Amino acid sequence: MSIQAILFMIFAAAVLWGGFFITLYITLSNK
């Protein structure tokens, strides 16, 4: 895979899944 493609994949995963887990953490810690 090209470096650009890999970087975009990582970028998108970080934003979307990182965002999901942060919001999940907030949900679980504010029960």
Add this chain to the structure above:
Amino acid sequence: MEEKREQWNSKIGFLLAAIGSAVGIGNIWRFPYVLYSSGGGAFLIPYFCAIFTAGIPLLILEYGIGHKFRGSTPRCMSKINRKFEWIGWWPIISSSFILCYYSMILSWTMKYSLLSFHKSWGADANSYFFEDFLQRSPSPTSFNKMIVPIAIGILVVWFINWFVCYKGVKKGVEKTSKILLPVLFVIMLFIVIRSVTMEGAATGLNVLFEPDWASLKNPKIWISAYGQVFFSLSIATGIMMTYSSYLPKKTDINNSAFMTAFANCGFEFLSAIGVFAILGVMATMQNMPVGEVVSSGIGLAFIAFPNIFTQMGPWGNVLGVMFYVCLAFAGVTSSVSLTEAISAAIGEKFQIKRKKIVTVMSIIGCAISMIFATDAGIYMLDIMDNYINNYGIVSVGMLEAIIVGWYYKPETIRNHVNETSYFRIGKWWDIIIKYVTPTMLFITIVQSIISEIKTPYGEYNRFPLFLYGQLVILVGIIIGIIISKKGWKTNKITNK
């Protein structure tokens, strides 16, 4: 007389149900192609812009309205102002049509899950799908027969819709979401891990993510991003307002909206990796450029992928079953949410108890859905889906934003959601609801109209386009206006 409104058992239950509603078949078969054809990696920029400037703000709007007014979608709109009630009925009527043809697609996915065990579609998946499976008629107005396996599948789908919604919010919708959604994610993760390790996968992923920066200068790409996010999140369908109306008073609305959006978009991103890894494998096997094997929608799911699975050997059987089960699970949670939104609206308006309205609705819905089990069903689906999504749903979203932004005043909803939320949203939300969202959605509608005038959709004749498309839109508006003339029997609603 006081009525106890149903509530979710837990916040996570609500979130799983909302995510389940948003995550549907389109996440798997539409987004990957949109990402690929709209500039690859570069498309992520307008896509993320759209998530943060339209998707999440609109989710906050719908969650906020449902949570504040504690009613079904038409009820909420009528509480804002009686003259807006029809705007709450329009998405319910649209969702009723969607549910009918969605049950047909789900019927296909269930059947293909079974076919996958032995790759029973044979060597030519295209011919099998249109000629043997659908037995497609020559034209959209030519109805010759009922396709029995599809009809049986539709019966099964409606039974599931009935069974889940009959049991109620906690024991039905929430419990189903708590089981199906995690399983769905695990299956998709497995598909992705397996497919990216196959020879040729990297080729597919390169093609998917390679950025085409020139696309950012094209306004259509930005409109496409907003369209994708809007459709993907089940906004303006009546579902999210209904679901949030079952939340307790003390709920973090803002965080819930962020989480729903991230989960939904995260899932379709994962699906894109899986789909294009598999397309890369196919292209490599056939010694073709990936661009020549790419497809989307029905073509991807029921023609391209069966062909790929056929060539993959034993792994094709495994991945095939998993893929169609994934589609089925994604579809069921969406189908159930549509059923719930519709029955909640009708039940509340006409004061019919849940068990009765869900049963009656399921019987009528199943009967109407049978028209999609005929040999002309696929034409009806194609036209109806195009018109309802591009005109019906988008118009409702635009009207919701305008009503809250210019009539009801956004700070009312903003203050309401901020009261119980960890993250407080600022005045940027007001600006988005007042200006950005209506503008983007208006441009989307205009673009659709211009495109339609230049080339009628699907190159169909005018009559089927009118019958299955424009008339469906008109019916939604007219029925909405008629129903809203009837008053609501007011019962004081309390929380359990």
